[in-house]
Amino acid sequence: MQLDLALQLLQQAGALLPEAEPYSEAWVQGVIDALCDLSSKDALTGLVNRRSFEMALSREVDRVARSGESALLLAVDIDHFKAVNDTYGHAAGDLVIKAVAGALNQVVRPMDTVARVGGEEFGIVLPKCAPSFGAMVAERLRERVSELRVEVASGQILAVTISLGGAFAPQWVxxxxxxxxxxxxxxLYRAKAEGRNRACLESQIESLVSAEEKGMLFAVTQQDSE
Incomplete structure (x- = not known):
């Protein structure tokens, strides 16, 4: 019964079933792999979903604390997306989201994580990313999306832009x-307030330890001394 439910779920999601002999060991493993993939991916875009993104974010925070290497987080939002849905419908909105997802994925490195974190919002984790490279890649992402021309069902061609906000994980903290x-x-809010279709990155100086992080560091130090 549970297997039937799993197959039904995969069918509803449009996932491809393994080509092996049904109910063979290879086939069952293929079904399990497809379910794992389904649970970690956003159904509309194929990007990593919010749950998997938050796990990747936590792993990167820990890695930066241990290694001291620089890492950048980008928060991305499609500009004036509500107007697209209101004017052309949610199907057109889905086409815009998919087009933006594809554009973002084309620019980043294989080691980077691009996720759809909700609605028209995306998140990108860039490990081992120096401040100079971060500003460059954020601008490249913005430019790539601004080149998009998305044709919706009405035949209308839509231009798309995004706003980006970036912050570096505090090193050794x-x-x-x-x-x-x-x-x-x-x-990201600053980028929107300044007119949208732009990238605003926190400077490395602003990435110094916050009061909350000092509290976390002090708590860890106390535990180690006990």
Missing amino acids: RSSSLLWMERADRQ
Whole structure:
């Protein structure tokens, strides 16, 4: 019964079933792999979903704390997306989201993580990313999306732009994915306030340890001394 439900779920999601002999060991493993993939991916875009993105974010925060290497988080939002849905319908909105997802995925490195975190919002984690490279890649992402021309069902051609906010994870410091996301979101709000279709990145100086992170560091130090 559980297998039947799993097959039904995969069919509804449009996932391809393994080509092996049905109910063979290879076929069952293929079904399991397809379910794992389905649970970690956004159904509309094929990008990593929010749950998997938050896990990747937490892993990167820990890695930066241990290694001291630089890492950048980009928060991305499609500009004036509500107007697209209101004017052309949600099907047109889905086409825009898919087009933006594809454009973002074309620019980043294989080691980077691009996710759809909700609605018209995306998140990108760039490990081992120096500040100079971060500003360059953010601008490249913005430019790539601005080149898009998305044809919707009505035959209308839509131009698309995005706003981006970026923050660097504090190096050699125990932080949290929530604090990192808050920093990137603040820069995203700044990009929107300054007119949209732009990237605003937190400077490395602003990425110094926050009061919350000092508290986390002090708590860890106390535990180690006990």
